[in-house]
Amino acid sequence: MSQADIQTIRLSNGKDAKVHTQLFINNEFVAGHGPLIETINPANEEVICKVHSADENDVNLAVESAYKCYYETWRKVAPAERGRLIHKLADLMERDKDELAMLDAVDNGKAFAVARDVDVTESIGCYRYFAGWADKIHGKTIDTTFDKVCYTRHEALGVVGAVIPWNYPTMMAAWKFAPALATGNTIVMKSSEVTPLSTLKFGELVKEAGFPAGCVNIITGYGHTTGNYLSGHPKISKMAFTGSTVTGRKIMESSAHSNLKKLQLELGGKSAQIVCADADLESAAVWACGGIFNNHGQSCNAGSRIFVDEKVHDKFLELFIAETKKIVIGDPFNEDTFQGPQINKSQFDKILNYVKIGQEEGAVLAYGGKRWGDKGYYIEPTIFTHCKNSNRIMREEIFGPFVSIGTFKTIEEAIDLANDSDYGLAGGVYTSDLDTSIKVTNELQAGTVWVNCYDVFDQSTPFGGYKQSGFGKELGKYALHEYTQVKVVKIQRLSKI
Numbered sequence: 001m002s003q004a005d006i007q008t009i010r011l012s013n014g015k016d017a018k019v020h021t022q023l024f025i026n027n028e029f030v031a032g033h034g035p036l037i038e039t040i041n042p043a044n045e046e047v048i049c050k051v052h053s054a055d056e057n058d059v060n061l062a063v064e065s066a067y068k069c070y071y072e073t074w075r076k077v078a079p080a081e082r083g084r085l086i087h088k089l090a091d092l093m094e095r096d097k098d099e100l101a102m103l104d105a106v107d108n109g110k111a112f113a114v115a116r117d118v119d120v121t122e123s124i125g126c127y128r129y130f131a132g133w134a135d136k137i138h139g140k141t142i143d144t145t146f147d148k149v150c151y152t153r154h155e156a157l158g159v160v161g162a163v164i165p166w167n168y169p170t171m172m173a174a175w176k177f178a179p180a181l182a183t184g185n186t187i188v189m190k191s192s193e194v195t196p197l198s199t200l201k202f203g204e205l206v207k208e209a210g211f212p213a214g215c216v217n218i219i220t221g222y223g224h225t226t227g228n229y230l231s232g233h234p235k236i237s238k239m240a241f242t243g244s245t246v247t248g249r250k251i252m253e254s255s256a257h258s259n260l261k262k263l264q265l266e267l268g269g270k271s272a273q274i275v276c277a278d279a280d281l282e283s284a285a286v287w288a289c290g291g292i293f294n295n296h297g298q299s300c301n302a303g304s305r306i307f308v309d310e311k312v313h314d315k316f317l318e319l320f321i322a323e324t325k326k327i328v329i330g331d332p333f334n335e336d337t338f339q340g341p342q343i344n345k346s347q348f349d350k351i352l353n354y355v356k357i358g359q360e361e362g363a364v365l366a367y368g369g370k371r372w373g374d375k376g377y378y379i380e381p382t383i384f385t386h387c388k389n390s391n392r393i394m395r396e397e398i399f400g401p402f403v404s405i406g407t408f409k410t411i412e413e414a415i416d417l418a419n420d421s422d423y424g425l426a427g428g429v430y431t432s433d434l435d436t437s438i439k440v441t442n443e444l445q446a447g448t449v450w451v452n453c454y455d456v457f458d459q460s461t462p463f464g465g466y467k468q469s470g471f472g473k474e475l476g477k478y479a480l481h482e483y484t485q486v487k488v489v490k491i492q493r494l495s496k497i
């Protein structure tokens, strides 16, 4: 660790934290040659520190180091040993849990308690889950003719390139590092330029865990430069991307123009929650409120459209607003804070602009809609009612604490309204009728549908979108297929049979 790499920052809880500011390539922190990038604390709008970024040559160095490690070392490491190393990494994360959570809290603005108990805790679970898979990946033997032996091998792809967003820095990294490494790939990851700190800290843990040099490389930088060099690199076999649909298209183009690399795209959403008249409305209000306002509405799967049976609209709204009023907004380092600031000024402006758009479109602002406090990018949880599917606030991803509520008369109408979207990431239905729940779960065009709950994740269950929310599955056994390719071997027996 060079002195130029490490900086000490002061947190609002009075504690100091050490942060890495350089790129992690070939198990060393090294200077980048792109522009220095300021990372901002969204709770007070102040610069936390400046972080190095990777230019094209730095991206090349990172990819070459991953490529060399894959061919010379990592693909010869026994699967059980891969699993042991990933478990070791999870142990180190457990040890440094508070530190990782502090970095996400200061860099992203999410509540420290949530970062610790959800983001970092579930990320550790993700590493352990995939560590367990490392030595259980195998092909099949297939009987063809008597004089031949045929089998399949599930082989690693080589070097995986990963690009992640800012909304769950530690967790989005885990969802890609863990399956990529368990299946025997090496990896170059670009963190979001907005939240690089926890991902860089991860480099320190990778080295301490004993991974071979080049197995894990972490770079940062802007998307149109660093991200673009990575996704266009001919030695990258696959791009695993999480971010907006607009960027997903660009990654698809650069893959097409380089080497037709395999792609996995986890993109945006505008997910619907359907509240039926026969639902337990009190419970529905609690789940639906978390479904949109968790992580300050900055979740790809946020249930940002709610369709309520008109017979129970008023009652549900009353319960929903009562639940929303319980949200504690404040400094991310206050232990009882649930909602911190939005990520940055441009998101803050964009969300407040949607409040104006909603009002101009004739929807009714039922709660919130303003800045909270006078410092930091805080926005009150915001509820619009009387929304129509033609409204921009019903169609566009706002990515903030902003929900658009409409009504329906029949369940068929609710399904049509929910499916009337370019996106198809997730959805939810609240009902006490089994038949209704089966009908809705079968008909919704979405990769995940929750019944009488929302935003519930497990390492063992896959997650990924339909339509323009992308393709490919993260988590669960399904993720293993995304990071492997199937080779067929046919052997002719030479002995006389």
Ligand code: NAD
Residues within 6 Å of the ligand: 163, 164, 165, 166, 167, 190, 191, 192, 193, 221, 222, 223, 224, 226, 227, 228, 231, 242, 243, 244, 245, 246, 247, 248, 250, 251, 265, 266, 267, 268, 269, 299, 300, 301, 397, 399, 425, 465, 469, 470
């Ligand atoms: P974004 O698309 O702006 O950026 C995501 C990442 O892509 C960043 O690291 C960025 O630097 C990089 N990037 C930008 N342009 C690039 C390019 N041309 N080539 C390569 N990389 C490039 O998204 P964001 O604002 O960071 O995150 C919010 C978006 O992410 C929302 O749309 C949200 O729905 C989506 N998201 C989806 C999921 C999911 O699982 N489906 C999860 C989290 C977030």
